[in-house]
Amino acid sequence: MRFIRGQLAWMVAAVLALSVLGSFSYELFFVLSLIGLLIVTELTAPFAVTPEWRRRLRWLILLGLVGFAVIVVRRILEILPPEVLPW
Numbered sequence: 001m002r003f004i005r006g007q008l009a010w011m012v013a014a015v016l017a018l019s020v021l022g023s024f025s026y027e028l029f030f031v032l033s034l035i036g037l038l039i040v041t042e043l044t045a046p047f048a049v050t051p052e053w054r055r056r057l058r059w060l061i062l063l064g065l066v067g068f069a070v071i072v073v074r075r076i077l078e079i080l081p082p083e084v085l086p087w
Contacts, residue, residue, distance in 0.1 A: 003044045010036030027071050034064040 014032040018024040041057060077085070 003040060006040040006044060007036060010040060030067060031071065034068055037061065037064060 011029075011033050014029060014036065015024070018028055018032070038061065041054075041061070045054070
């Protein structure tokens with residue numbers, strides 16, 4: 001429950017911060033949530049025993065990193081001029 005509360009608090013804080021700054025977008029929220037997931041995962045990691053649900057958390061982190069890579073590639077393609085792209 002500590003993990004879930006921490007992640008939920010991080011995501012609510014991210015929504016509030018982005019809203020106050022007037023820069024809310026789904027991409028920024030996704031990236032901030034992924035950063036929060038990585039931080040909360042490390043801060044709540046047990047020392048001796050790893051519960052079964054934490055092993056499955058690796059797949060969620062992997063999916064998040066794949067999503068982050070997609071966002072980065074899309075942003076790079078938006079920045080590059082059309083004559084640089086091969087298609």
